[in-house]
Amino acid sequence: MSSFWTPSGEHEVPNGTDESSSTATSDNFTEEAEIDPAAAAAMEQQLREAQEQLLSVPASQIVANHIIGLFELAAIHLRVDPPNLEEARLPIDAMGILVEQLGDQLPDHQTLAAALHQIRLAFVEVQNQTDDSED
Numbered sequence: 001m002s003s004f005w006t007p008s009g010e011h012e013v014p015n016g017t018d019e020s021s022s023t024a025t026s027d028n029f030t031e032e033a034e035i036d037p038a039a040a041a042a043m044e045q046q047l048r049e050a051q052e053q054l055l056s057v058p059a060s061q062i063v064a065n066h067i068i069g070l071f072e073l074a075a076i077h078l079r080v081d082p083p084n085l086e087e088a089r090l091p092i093d094a095m096g097i098l099v100e101q102l103g104d105q106l107p108d109h110q111t112l113a114a115a116l117h118q119i120r121l122a123f124v125e126v127q128n129q130t131d132d133s134e135d
Contacts, residue, residue: 064097064106070095071115075122083126092119 035043054062068090077088099106099116106112 039060045109060105060107060109064108064112066096067106068100068115070098071119074119077124078119078126083130085123085127085130088126090122092116092123095119 074088074091076094077084077091095116099109099112103109
């Protein structure tokens with residue numbers, strides 16, 4: 001049985017295979033995956049610092065930043081040649097759910113709503129261009 005390291009410690013992971021067939025692989029993995037205790041402590045400290053920084057920012061701001069990330073992801077899929085409409089659809093839909101359902105809980109709600117409207121229009125425009133070029 002192998003283990004998985006997390007900041008809270010080692011956790012046993014069942015491998016789902018016959019022990020005899022995976023012993024060599026597990027042993028090699030364990031040898032390669034050993035982490036220096038000082039490095040582990042440093043990584044754990046970095047994780048704590050990152051969590052403290054995250055806690056210092058209002059959750060609404062972090063959600064708004066993720067919404068902008070969804071906008072950017074959709075825009076990337078719309079800009080490629082040929083546009084990937086199926087891949088653009090999911091981030092646009094997710095953005096719509098967040099903006100429309102959370103409303104005024106989000107900072108700059110009007111700006112996010114305008115961005116949602118803009119990316120939806122861009123999707124329709126690209127979709128129409130794609131349909132016209134196929135004719």
